[in-house]
Amino acid sequence: MIRLENVTHAYEGRRVLCDISVELSEHRIGLIGANGSGKSTLARTLNGLVVPDSGRVSVDGLDTRTDARAIRRRVGFVFSDADTQIIMPTVAEDVEIGLRGSGLDRAEIRKRVDAVLARHGLADHRDHPAHLLSGGQKQMLALASVLVTEPDVLVCDEPTTLLDLRNVRVVEQILRGLPQQVILLTHHLDVLDGFDRVLVMDEGRIVFDGDPGEAVDFYVGLMDRRS
Numbered sequence: 074m075i076r077l078e079n080v081t082h083a084y085e086g087r088r089v090l091c092d093i094s095v096e097l098s099e100h101r102i103g104l105i106g107a108n109g110s111g112k113s114t115l116a117r118t119l120n121g122l123v124v125p126d127s128g129r130v131s132v133d134g135l136d137t138r139t140d141a142r143a144i145r146r147r148v149g150f151v152f153s154d155a156d157t158q159i160i161m162p163t164v165a166e167d168v169e170i171g172l173r174g175s176g177l178d179r180a181e182i183r184k185r186v187d188a189v190l191a192r193h194g195l196a197d198h199r200d201h202p203a204h205l206l207s208g209g210q211k212q213m214l215a216l217a218s219v220l221v222t223e224p225d226v227l228v229c230d231e232p233t234t235l236l237d238l239r240n241v242r243v244v245e246q247i248l249r250g251l252p253q254q255v256i257l258l259t260h261h262l263d264v265l266d267g268f269d270r271v272l273v274m275d276e277g278r279i280v281f282d283g284d285p286g287e288a289v290d291f292y293v294g295l296m297d298r299r300s
């Protein structure tokens with residue numbers, strides 16, 4: 074269970090999260106809102122990438138302020154810009170690095186890496202330079218590299234931004250099939266169909282929290298009133 078208590082955060086004196094308190098326990102939770110409404114900042118507080126100026130974020134009772142390492146093992150994070158996440162020269166090495174220090178033997182590591190590459194349509198690119206993949210393939214690699222570590226929670230910050238329609242559907246299917254909790258930030262509102270809960274953010278606050286259909290209607294209404 075992820076819990077935010079009175080979370081407030083500012084960048085250069087400008088508030089981007091305003092006194093947010095929420096508990097996140099459902100299997101699949103969406104987070105939507107206008108550009109700059111604070112979604113990424115909120116997502117980054119969930120695994121300690123951003124420690125809020127005030128308030129507390131905890132995961133299964135562990136505090137991101139003091140237990141960030143343990144929390145990062147539980148909460149995997151997929152960034153919208155996959156380039157920031159790819160660190161190794163080849164595709165397979167980039168996935169493999171997540172299993173270093175796991176205590177698994179070489180054969181088991183190879184098996185897991187190959188399985189995750191196959192699931193993400195990257196088996197044929199195993200030994201290719203990761204930086205030469207297309208934008209969409211890089212996003213699939215970023216997802217594969219996090220999922221291979223089998224986190225309890227997956228936070229995805231716009232993982233479908235660069236994907237073509239077929240790959241949006243592949244990612245959608247992957248996310249739907251995952252046993253772990255998924256927290257998805259997205260501007261692809263269709264992907265939220267069937268989610269358990271959707272939060273709408275506006276100017277650093279959660280302004281709607283509920284059923285996906287109602288959340289999308291609320292968000293569309295909000296944007297209509299702004300235009």
Ligand SMILES: Nc1ncnc2c1ncn2[C@@H]1O[C@H](COP(=O)(O)OP(=O)(O)OP(=O)(O)O)[C@@H](O)[C@H]1O
Pocket residue numbers: 084085089106107108109110111112113114115
């Ligand atoms: N590291 C940072 N330093 C300074 N300002 C930042 C930083 N990160 C985010 N911001 C600012 O905080 C505000 C909220 O940004 P955030 O990325 O959380 O919004 P978002 O809802 O995820 O937006 P988008 O949909 O465009 O990704 C924005 O005005 C952004 O410019």
